[in-house]
Amino acid sequence: MFTNRTPDGRNNICGVKVAMLRKGLKISQREVADRLQLIGLDIDKNAVQRIESGQRFVTDIELISLAKVFSTTIEELLKT
Numbered sequence: 001m002f003t004n005r006t007p008d009g010r011n012n013i014c015g016v017k018v019a020m021l022r023k024g025l026k027i028s029q030r031e032v033a034d035r036l037q038l039i040g041l042d043i044d045k046n047a048v049q050r051i052e053s054g055q056r057f058v059t060d061i062e063l064i065s066l067a068k069v070f071s072t073t074i075e076e077l078l079k080t
Helices: 015-023 029-038 045-053 058-068 074-078
Strands: none
Touching: 015 029, 015 045, 015 074, 029 045, 029 058, 058 074
16 A cells, blocks of 8 residues: 655655754744745745654655755755
């Protein structure tokens, strides 16, 4: 049977990396949301929190925007 969750039950792969990159930059989840909004992605702090905790699915458009905000590649965001 197909499942669309990680083995540990998360709804995305990139959330752990997003949290790590954000903490490395010493910025808040609100700052991440603000930076995403500046490049045209309408997202709020709560959505960033849910991405980081694995409670929210991440679209391909959001993945591209997250890579831009963190100056990294999509592949790097998806590494486990």
